Amino acid sequence: MQDWSTLVQFAAFVDDPALENSQSVVDRQVRHNLLRAREALGEVAYQQAWMTGTQLRLSDVVALATHLAHPQPPQEELPSAELTPREWEVLALISQGHPDRRVARLLGISPGTASKHVSNLLGKLGLRNRVELARWAIEHAL
Numbered sequence: 001m002q003d004w005s006t007l008v009q010f011a012a013f014v015d016d017p018a019l020e021n022s023q024s025v026v027d028r029q030v031r032h033n034l035l036r037a038r039e040a041l042g043e044v045a046y047q048q049a050w051m052t053g054t055q056l057r058l059s060d061v062v063a064l065a066t067h068l069a070h071p072q073p074p075q076e077e078l079p080s081a082e083l084t085p086r087e088w089e090v091l092a093l094i095s096q097g098h099p100d101r102r103v104a105r106l107l108g109i110s111p112g113t114a115s116k117h118v119s120n121l122l123g124k125l126g127l128r129n130r131v132e133l134a135r136w137a138i139e140h141a142l
Contacts, residue, residue, distance in 0.1 A: 004037035005049040012053025013061050044123040048082070082124050090117040094130060095137035 011034055019027050038046045083091070086107070093103045104114040118130065127133050 004040045005045065007033060008037050008041070008046060008049035009053035009056060010061065010065065012050040013056045015054065042123050042126075044120060045126075048124075083121070087117055087121055087124075090114060091121055091133070091137050094118065094121075095134045097134065 011030065019030060022028075037049075041049065089107060090103055093106060098106065100114040100118060101111050103109075103117075104111040107114065118133070121133055122128065125133065125136055127136060
């Protein structure tokens with residue numbers, strides 16, 4: 001399973017309380033896959049996928065199920081829908097080499113908030129440090 005986010009969204013839509021205690025083979029596999037998804041995505045991305053899933057409509061779920069049944073070959077996409085406007089601003093400043101304190105001053109936010117935005121960006125983009133974050137931004141012409 002490579003599309004962990006879709007799996008988590010689907011499970012959140014269904015959100016069957018009996019799943020936790022069920023001993024059926026299928027339910028045990030679902031629980032196992034959700035644990036793997038949490039590990040693969042990280043806690044922040046997992047929680048975001050779960051929240052998205054709780055807000056889906058039935059037509060969205062049908063599209064997700066179709067996607068799970070017929071996965072498309074991986075394509076690199078910009079996660080524009082997943083980043084907030086403020087995160088895009090922080091990302092642009094990070095790609096210019098500004099430290100958190102300078103980002104905070106330029107955006108009129110606290111250094112702690114700037115640092116939190118950087119952490120969120122790292123989690124959402126699956127990167128490990130500011131250098132990778134800046135490189136990602138530059139490679140995607142931001």
